[in-house]
Structures are given as C-alpha cells and as structure tokens.
Amino acid sequence: MVNILRIxxxxxxxxSGRDEHGSLTRRLTELFIQNWKKHQPDSEIKIRDVxxxxxxxxxxxxxxxxFGNPPPEFKQQRMQQSDEMIDELHWADIIVIGVxxxxxxxxxxxxxxxxxIVRINKTYRxxxxxxxxxxxxxxxxxxxxLLSSRGGHGFDQPNPFFTNHVEPSVKTxxxxxxxxxxxxxxxxxxxxxxxxxxxxxxxxxQGVITLVKAISFSKNTP
Numbered sequence: 001m002v003n004i005l006r007i008x009x010x011x012x013x014x015x016s017g018r019d020e021h022g023s024l025t026r027r028l029t030e031l032f033i034q035n036w037k038k039h040q041p042d043s044e045i046k047i048r049d050v051x052x053x054x055x056x057x058x059x060x061x062x063x064x065x066x067f068g069n070p071p072p073e074f075k076q077q078r079m080q081q082s083d084e085m086i087d088e089l090h091w092a093d094i095i096v097i098g099v100x101x102x103x104x105x106x107x108x109x110x111x112x113x114x115x116x117i118v119r120i121n122k123t124y125r126x127x128x129x130x131x132x133x134x135x136x137x138x139x140x141x142x143x144x145x146l147l148s149s150r151g152g153h154g155f156d157q158p159n160p161f162f163t164n165h166v167e168p169s170v171k172t173x174x175x176x177x178x179x180x181x182x183x184x185x186x187x188x189x190x191x192x193x194x195x196x197x198x199x200x201x202x203x204x205x206q207g208v209i210t211l212v213k214a215i216s217f218s219k220n221t222p
Contacts, residue, residue, distance in 0.1 A: 001040075001042050001043055001044060002036075002040055002043040002044075002093045002094060002219055003043070003044050003046070003091050003092050003093045003094070004033065004036065004043055004044070004045050004046070004092060004093065004094045004095075004096060005046050005048060005088050005089065005091070005092035005094070005095045005096070006029050006032075006033055006045060006046070006047045006048070006096045006098075007047075007048045007049075007050060007095065007096065007097045007098065007110075007113070008023075008025065008026055008029055008047070008048075008049045008050070008051050008052070008098045009025070009050050009051045009097070009098060009099050009100070009106065009107045009109050009110040009113070010023035010024075010025045010026055010051045010098060010099075010100045010107070010149075011051050011052075011107065011109070012026065012051070012100075013026075013051070013052050014026070015027050015030055016201075017201075023051075023098070023100070023149075024100070024149035024187045024190065024201070025098030025099060025100050025147055025148060025149050025187075026098055027201075027205075028098060028147035028149075028185065028187070028204060028205070028208055029096055029097075029098040029147055031205055031208050031209070032096050032145065032147065032208050032211075032212060033045055033096070035208065035209055035212040036212050036216065039212065039213070039216035040216055040219070046088055046091070046092070048085065048088060048113075050109045050110060050112070050113045051107065051109050054108075054109040054112055054113075055081060055082075055085065055109075055112045055113050055116050056081060056112070056116075057112050057115070058112075058115045058116065061074075061078045062078060062079070062082075065078045065079050066079070066119060066120075081116065082116040082117065082119065083122075085113065085116055085117050086117050086119065086122050086123055089117060089123070089138060089177075090138065090139075092142060093142060093143070093219070094142065094143050094144075094145065094215065095142060095143070095144045095145070095179070096145045096147065097110075097144065097145065097146050097147065097170065098147050098148075099146060099147070099148050099166055099167075099170060100148065100149045100150075101148060101149065101150040101151065101155075101164070101166045104162055104163060104164065104165050104166075105165040105166060105169060106165075106166050106169060106170060110170070114170070114173045117177070118173060118176065118177060121137075122137070123136065123137050123138060123177035123178070124136050124137055124176060124177050124178070125137060134176060135178075136175070136176060136177045136178020136179065137177065137178055138174075138177045138178035138179050139178065140178055140179065140180055140181070141181070142179055142181065143181045143182075143183065143215060144174055144179050144181060144182050144183070145182075145183045145185075145211065145215075146166075146167050146170060146171075146182060146183065146184045146185070147185050147186075147204075147208065148166055148167060148184070148185070148186040148187070149186065149187040149188075149190060150164070150166075150186060150187070150188045150190065151190045151191040152188065152189075152191060153188035153189050153192070153196070153200075154188070155186075155188070156186070167182075167184055167186075183211055183215075185204050185207040185208055185211065186204065187200050187201055187204045188200050
C-alpha cells in the first residue's frame with residue numbers, strides 16, 4: 001500500500017472547472033489523487049490544506065521551544081502542529097503539492113508550512129565533521145510532485161522576463177531535509193486566458209495522468 005500526502009496551498013478553496021473561482025492547482029492535485037486511486041485503490045491518502053488552514057507562523061515561543069530549554073509541557077503544546085506535519089512527511093511515500101505562484105514565489109501559507117517542518121534532529125541533523133554538515137533525515141526514496149500554476153508564461157524558458165522562485169524555493173527546502181526526487185507540472189497563461197490557458201491546462205492534465213501511470217508502475221515493480 002502506498003501512502004500519499006496531498007498538500008494544497010492555494011487560497012482558492014474550490015476546484016477550477018467545477019467551482020466558480022476555483023483553483024487550478026487544486027484541479028491538478030485532485031486529478032492526481034483520483035487517477036492514482038484507479039491504479040492503486042488501496043492507497044491511503046492524507047490531505048494537509050495549508051491554503052484553507054494555514055499553519056501558525058513561527059514566533060518567539062516556537063524558537064524557544066526548538067532551541068531553548070522550556071518546560072516539556074510548553075514545548076509539547078507549541079510544537080504539536082509542527083510535530084504532526086513532520087510525522088505526515090515521514091509517513092508518506094509520495095508528497096503531492098499544489099502550489100500557485102503569488103508574486104513570483106509560493107504562497108506565504110506554504111512558506112509557513114516549510115518553516116514548521118525544517119527542524120534539527122527531526123527532519124535534518126548537523127555534523128560539522130562532514131564537508132556538507134547538513135544531513136536530511138527524510139527517506140530519499142520518497143517522491144515529490146509539484147503541481148503549480150502561474151499567471152504569466154515562459155518561466156521555464158531561458159532568460160525569462162522575471163525569475164520563478166516557486167519550484168526552486170520548495171525544492172531547496174525539501175532537498176535540505178533529504179528529498180531529492182521531484183516531478184514538476186505547471187499551468188501557465190492564467191492572466192491571459194483564452195486558447196493559451198485552455199491548451200496549458202490540457203497539457204498539464206495529460207502530464208499528470210502520464211505521471212501517475214509512471215509512478216504507479218514503478219511502485220508495483222519489484
């Protein structure tokens with residue numbers, strides 16, 4: 001059985017093509033999950049909706065709990081949500097993240113999530129005797145699927161008008177905690193609409209369907 005963690009970070013709560021003002025990234029994460037169930041119906045799915053239910057931002061109490069010596073009950077209470085999110089990452093075999101581009105980067109909700117899961121001796125450790133002293137503690141065999149949407153277009157081409165900080169920033173943080181296997185699919189042209197957007201959605205959806213088949217096959221292959 002495969003464990004899948006679905007993380008949605010769009011502030012739009014509906015699904016594009018089904019709900020008014022629906023989210024394109026939720027459209028892709030939903031498509032991934034529904035197609036996955038066709039191939040491996042016994043898989044377990046967990047949903048972490050940081051777009052609708054943002055994690056609490058780290059604050060002084062978080063810093064004290066992580067790096068100070070607070071009373072155990074204080075630390076347990078303040079870090080409970082962080083611990084739950086980290087446990088989900090260790091549990092998952094596949095992590096599917098829907099991440100729209102907001103002003104060239106990921107939503108603040110997803111950044112808050114990342115700030116809560118990057119924790120020493122929980123998701124990484126430090127050994128100063130090594131050339132690279134940072135060791136990720138997540139299983140490197142886990143696969144991360146980044147399903148994004150962008151208002152503009154051309155961000156993946158050489159010399160774009162503006163830099164895409166969405167996938168690179170998410171990858172950097174997840175690389176740091178040990179995750180290195182990534183798949184990226186993006187929808188563009190949302191601001192322009194029309195045939196360009198329609199074609200981009202169709203291409204992205206076909207990409208998701210193809211990716212599901214490929215990953216599902218690899219999970220079934222000894």
